[in-house]
Amino acid sequence: MRIAVVGAGGVGGYFGTRLAVAGNDVTFVARGRHLEAIRRNGLEIRSPLGAVRAPAGSAVASISELGPVDLVIVAVKLWDTDDVAKQLRPAVDRGARVISLQNGVHKDTILRRHLSDEAVLGGACYISAFIQEPGIIIHNGTLQKVVFGDYQREQTPLAQTFLAACRTAGIEAEISSDIERLIWEKFVFLVGLSATTTAIRQPIGVVRAHPRSRALLRDLMAEVVAVGQASGVSLDEKFADDRLTFCDTLPAGMTSSMHNDLEHGNRLELPWLSGGVVELATRTGISVPRNQAVADILAPYELGRPPRD
Template identity: 55%
Template sequence: MRIAIVGAGGVGGYFGAQLTANGEDVVFVARGAHGAAMRERGLVVRSHRHPQHIDPVTVVERPEQIGDADLVVIAVKLWDTENVARSLAPLAASGASVVSLQNGVQKDEVLRRHVPASAVFGGACHLSAFIEGPGVIVQHGDLQHIVVGEYDGTASARVTDFVRRCTSAGIDAEVSGDIQRELWEKYVFLVGISALTAVTRLPIGPLRADPVTRSLLADVMREVVDVGRACGVRLGPELVQERLEFIDTLSAGMRASMANDLVEGRRLELPWLSGGVVDMAADVGLEVPANRTIAALLAPFADGAPRV
């Protein structure tokens, strides 16, 4: 299997390195200083659990340069999804499967505008990893998990094969019979920790420990659950409490990627996280005051650090 990883940041770089180290034929799409460093010095993953130094590594600058691929894994920021999807149309038409490990619950709708729906299967991941410097990925904590599945609920050969290859590479991975629900369950968690760690500029430890911010975290996630249910997703009544208990197991120093982007003055995925909740709530006639407030407070930073 030839696997193309589009986006070699924390998610794509980490998982792609593990697959490459296990002997998979992996090509990365990476631009700028990060891509140049990977070509010159290889890809370094600093991880307590699975450190790697992949050298040499196959890197191209644009999806159009991938060549042949059996599977394309998308790991770019959400604002790049439309352009990436458009560029992948020839590969998908030639038989390549496509799975996105991006954040959010609207990503695969964007993909299906440009590639055949049959090419796309659903995917989600849990990982705290970031580019520390050009050519270097650092993982925080031990959590690294991938879940994939077909939207019709079948355990197809392609999803079971991908999970087998991930597991063989030391990646925690599984097949889901309800990938839509899995994506929303992650979305509930992600919107919550992204909102709170970004708007407070604090890691999750003090936020979950303080009764006031813990209550706000629960409110943010509860609104996401309400929107998901209104959209027809089967989300259980205990989900918010389960997500809080999961958050209690995270490293106290953990920050969501949006919080790190905010600190670094980079563009935010806000329109697809709390902002996305606000938009979807409007479509189904719900009020989401906690997420609306978060989206408003972070709006000046959505395109990067505002000019003063």
């Protein structure tokens, strides 16, 4: 496949490199020193599953430099989605389809403001990976999975082709016939993980071990379930309890990308996580006091580490 990966961070860098090593024609859109390192030395993945490296020179600085592609994987931070969607219109006009592996439930709505509904595949990924230094991605643990599907539920040949490409690359992958529900299910977990690890400044092991922070984790996820149900998504009433049990299976040191961004003084995806829950709850008339509290606590850090007087 001819694949473009817009955003070569932990998610895009990991999956794009695996696909490139398996023989697909992958081009990364990257920035700054990360771009320079990929052009010079390729993109290296350091993982318990084995180290792999995408070839040198497999990166460009902008979407406008891409040649014809079959699929565009969007993996930028959520605040860049609107701008990226506008830039992808020429690629879509040439026949490309787009799949976002970003966080949250707002991403595809933003993409479809600028691209046709048929061009956008729904997608979700499950991985913990970060840029360690320019040109090097660290994969934490062995979880690395993508799930995707057409919103129209009748899966197109491209979805099947991408499934085969992922599996050949050693990526755990599957097609979902109800991708909207699956994206919301991930959102439930993601909000709980990101909110607690970031607000408490500790990995999931610490969060789940204390009764009060454990209750906070469960309540945050239960609020997302309630908002999803009010938005017309068929989420199980006990899904928050199911995800709490799932959290008990995670490595104690696992954290979230938002916690990682906070620790490094970076901008946070807060408006699309707990802040996004608050926004959607306002539309549907649902009370979400736990997510509101997290959004308020983290608000001073939303644009990065606040200056000190």
